[in-house]
Each structure stands twice: as structure tokens, then as C-alpha cells.
Amino acid sequence: HPSNLDWGVWDNAPGRASMKGNDRFIRAFCRAREVGLDARCDILHRGPDRNTARRLIKELGHNDSFQWFYTMSRSELLQFFARSDVVVDSFDVGALGFLSMEAMSVGAPVMCGVDEPSARMSYRDDTAVINAGTEDQIFEKLMAIDDRDELANQGDRGRRWVQKYHGGDAMAPVLVQISTLLKRDVRNLVVVK
Numbered sequence: 001h002p003s004n005l006d007w008g009v010w011d012n013a014p015g016r017a018s019m020k021g022n023d024r025f026i027r028a029f030c031r032a033r034e035v036g037l038d039a040r041c042d043i044l045h046r047g048p049d050r051n052t053a054r055r056l057i058k059e060l061g062h063n064d065s066f067q068w069f070y071t072m073s074r075s076e077l078l079q080f081f082a083r084s085d086v087v088v089d090s091f092d093v094g095a096l097g098f099l100s101m102e103a104m105s106v107g108a109p110v111m112c113g114v115d116e117p118s119a120r121m122s123y124r125d126d127t128a129v130i131n132a133g134t135e136d137q138i139f140e141k142l143m144a145i146d147d148r149d150e151l152a153n154q155g156d157r158g159r160r161w162v163q164k165y166h167g168g169d170a171m172a173p174v175l176v177q178i179s180t181l182l183k184r185d186v187r188n189l190v191v192v193k
Helices: 020-034 050-059 074-083 100-107 136-145 148-166 168-182
Strands: 041-044 066-069 110-112
Touching: 020 050, 020 136, 074 100, 100 110, 100 148
Parallel strands: 041 066
Antiparallel strands: none
């Protein structure tokens, strides 16, 4: 769980629409552990509700189900993604963020909440994530994860999806168009494949 811990307890400005809703994941994960899920959650201690998350986990009696990490470099984060069975992102926004796409790009399965009708406005295919938004949906998806081959397939689908929609070939025309709109010299743009 590398996403910012943020569900509006400490940073709840009016009109704010970028909270993560990851308290639902914490509750669902603890419920799943109570009924037999054999898993541990590696979790980054970051975001405005990080201390609230620690208290919630303690209140739920699951300190031993979580391993906390306090700092992580970019290369460590990518290694973290690559060794994870599932990378957890946001459940409130309804769309993929950079964290999801980075994890998918290294073949890690991603669980997050995506509003597929909205996503279809940008993408022709469903997003290749384990899609869940409510606590019950997250719980159900966690309990259904029992096949490592299927997780590997999910990770591969995600990697192909990110390459199709956000890889160099897909993004080069977009970057040229943006550069043209901004009247910048496109010769200085670098596209990574």
C-alpha cells in the first residue's frame, strides 16, 4: 500500500476531491485477515492521515498484519511494486493515478477504484485493474485473490494496457500536440519507449 493515506480526517478542505479513501481498504483487509486471508500489507507511512491509519489498525487489532515503511527512494518504490502480489492505490478518485500506472508498468497487479464509464471517455478498453471501491467490494476482491497465476496474468494485462495507452508510441502525438499548443520547440521533447 504505497498510496498516500488520506481520507479527509486531517486535510478536509471544502471542495477537495482528491482523497484516497484508503480507510476502506484498511478495514476490508483487516476483515479479510479475520476470516483467513493469509497476507501481510506492506504500507508506506505517508499522507495526511498516516497517524490516523496507525490508530485505526491498532483499534482493529491488526498491528501484526501491517509492515510500515517510512521512506522509500524511487528505485526502491519500483522494486516494492515488482515484488508485491497486489499494489493498492486510491478508492475515491475514480481514476488511475501515476502510482497505479507506474505499478502496472512493471507488471504489478493494481487494486483501486475506477469509474469505468468515465474511463471509457479516454480509453477504449476497461482499465486493467482489480476494480473495487466500497469496503465490501475490496473485501470480496481480497478474498478472491488465491491464484498466483491469475495475479501474474492480471499484472501482464496491466503492463500491456499501460503500454498501449501511456507508452511512448501512444504519448508522442499527445506531447507534440501539447507542445504545439504551448508553442514550444518539440525537438527538446524526449519520449521514452
